[in-house]
Amino acid sequence: MTENSASAVTEQNIEEYQRDGVTCIRGAISMDWIEQLRPAADWAQANYGPYDGDISAGAEDQFYGGQFMWWREDTFRDFILDGAAAAIAQALTGAPEIRLFYDFLLTKEAGAGNPTPWHQDRLYYPLAGDGADNVCTTWIALDPVTLNSGAVEYVKGSHAWGRYFAPKSFNDDGRYGGLDIEALPDVANTRGDYDIVHYDLEPGDCVAHHVMGVHGAPENNADIRRRGLAIRWLPAEATFDPREETQYQLKAALGEGPDKFESGETVQGDNFPLFRF
Numbered sequence: 001m002t003e004n005s006a007s008a009v010t011e012q013n014i015e016e017y018q019r020d021g022v023t024c025i026r027g028a029i030s031m032d033w034i035e036q037l038r039p040a041a042d043w044a045q046a047n048y049g050p051y052d053g054d055i056s057a058g059a060e061d062q063f064y065g066g067q068f069m070w071w072r073e074d075t076f077r078d079f080i081l082d083g084a085a086a087a088i089a090q091a092l093t094g095a096p097e098i099r100l101f102y103d104f105l106l107t108k109e110a111g112a113g114n115p116t117p118w119h120q121d122r123l124y125y126p127l128a129g130d131g132a133d134n135v136c137t138t139w140i141a142l143d144p145v146t147l148n149s150g151a152v153e154y155v156k157g158s159h160a161w162g163r164y165f166a167p168k169s170f171n172d173d174g175r176y177g178g179l180d181i182e183a184l185p186d187v188a189n190t191r192g193d194y195d196i197v198h199y200d201l202e203p204g205d206c207v208a209h210h211v212m213g214v215h216g217a218p219e220n221n222a223d224i225r226r227r228g229l230a231i232r233w234l235p236a237e238a239t240f241d242p243r244e245e246t247q248y249q250l251k252a253a254l255g256e257g258p259d260k261f262e263s264g265e266t267v268q269g270d271n272f273p274l275f276r277f
Contacts, residue, residue, distance in 0.1 A: 005084060006091035006277075013208075017092040017136075021159030021213035024199040025088060028206035029140055033083055038142055040075035041066075041105055041227055051249040055114075055170040062112035063170070066105040068253055071271065076103055085206070085231050086275040089136040092208050095235035097276045099268070101125075101135060102253065104230040108150045108220040116152070118187040118216035120165045125211070126246040126254055127267065131238035135211035141201035142227040149222035152207065152215050155187060156195040159210035167245055179245050187214060238267050 008028045016023035044052070044066045051067040070076040080086070080100060090098040108114060125132060145151045166181035187194060199207055209215060211232075220226050240261035242251050254261050258271050268274070 006087035008084070008206075009088055009091040014092055014094075017208055017210070020154075020156040020197075021210040022154040022156065022197065022215075023092065023208055024201070025206045025208065026202075027204055028088060028138075029084060029204040031204055033079055034142060034203045036075050037079060037140075037229060038227070040069075040073055041107065041142060041229070044069045044073060044076075044105055045107055051253050053249060056112070057114050057171045062109045063114040064105070064107040065170075067249055068102050068257075069105060070103050071258075080231065081273070085138045085140065086233065087277055088138055088206060088208065089231075089233035089235070090275065090277050093134065093136050093233075093235040097274055098136075099131070099234040099238075099274045100272055101127075101232035101234050101238075101267070102250070104232065106228045106230060108217075108226040110149075110220060110223050110225055112150075112220045114170075115219045116150075116170060116217035117168045118184055118214060119168045120158075120184065120214050121211045123164055123181065123243075123245055124167050124247040124250065126240060126242045126251045127234075127238040128241035129236065129238040131234035131236035131267075132241075133211065134235050136233045136235060137209050137211070138231045138233065139207045139209070140229045140231070141203055141205050141207075142229060143203060143225055145199075145201040145226055145228070146222065147198055147200070147218065148220075149224060150217050150220040150226040151198045151200065152217045152228075153196050153198040154209060155214040156197055158194075158214040159212040161212070165214070167247070176245060181245065184214065187216065234267070234272075240265050240267060
């Protein structure tokens with residue numbers, strides 16, 4: 001099935017993404033794709049890959065994170081190559097071409113007491129270069145999403161602050177402690193100081209956000225799962241930069257995976273395909 005167009009993206013979406021660092025594209029992905037991706041997501045969660053992890057805080061198996069699933073499961077592969085996500089990212093960024101970085105399934109189980117801490121994505125990534133500073137994430141809802149079930153919240157305009165914040169562990173294991181990097185402001189306890197937005201989503205809706213934007217999510221207090229398929233896109237060149245503070249699964253995927261990039265090498269090739277529209 002081919003759906004590689006950005007027809008759902010409006011001029012308002014483009015303006016919001018550039019101004020606010022986040023926008024919601026309604027009905028971006030067809031239900032035909034969603035119905036295929038749901039069982040694929042269940043399969044991935046039941047069959048951990050080398051870059052997957054349980055990122056629960058407290059009870060186990062409540063918050064699953066699966067990465068580079070398209071390398072091992074055909075539905076994710078077909079969707080990335082033939083679905084609309086690449087075209088959406090290209091339209092929002094205005095880049096002449098866009099490169100896949102990786103896919104990331106985030107499942108919060110029903111009733112999971114696992115808030116996602118306020119964070120900025122940029123320094124989790126073992127990347128350098130203009131592409132690294134402008135990664136676009138397309139976050140696709142596989143289930144209905146509300147704030148009660150863990151909808152992601154975004155600080156509008158934070159992508160333009162020009163600041164890099166230290167990563168924070170999603171499961172409070174302290175892995176990023178002691179870094180000599182600016183800590184994120186305490187958004188959770190000073191919410192009134194920021195313009196915060198979230199989107200109630202139906203399956204197939206897509207929220208796109210900029211890598212420098214600050215965001216977080218509450219626990220899932222609902223009686224349904226919250227599954228979101230996040231796909232990261234590089235709108236410009238990026239090189240492998242295996243810094244100490246980066247996420248270890250991503251570092252392993254680039255440094256020890258099928259391409260085995262050396263530090264400073266450009267991220268490219270069949271496992272990180274380039275899309276032109």
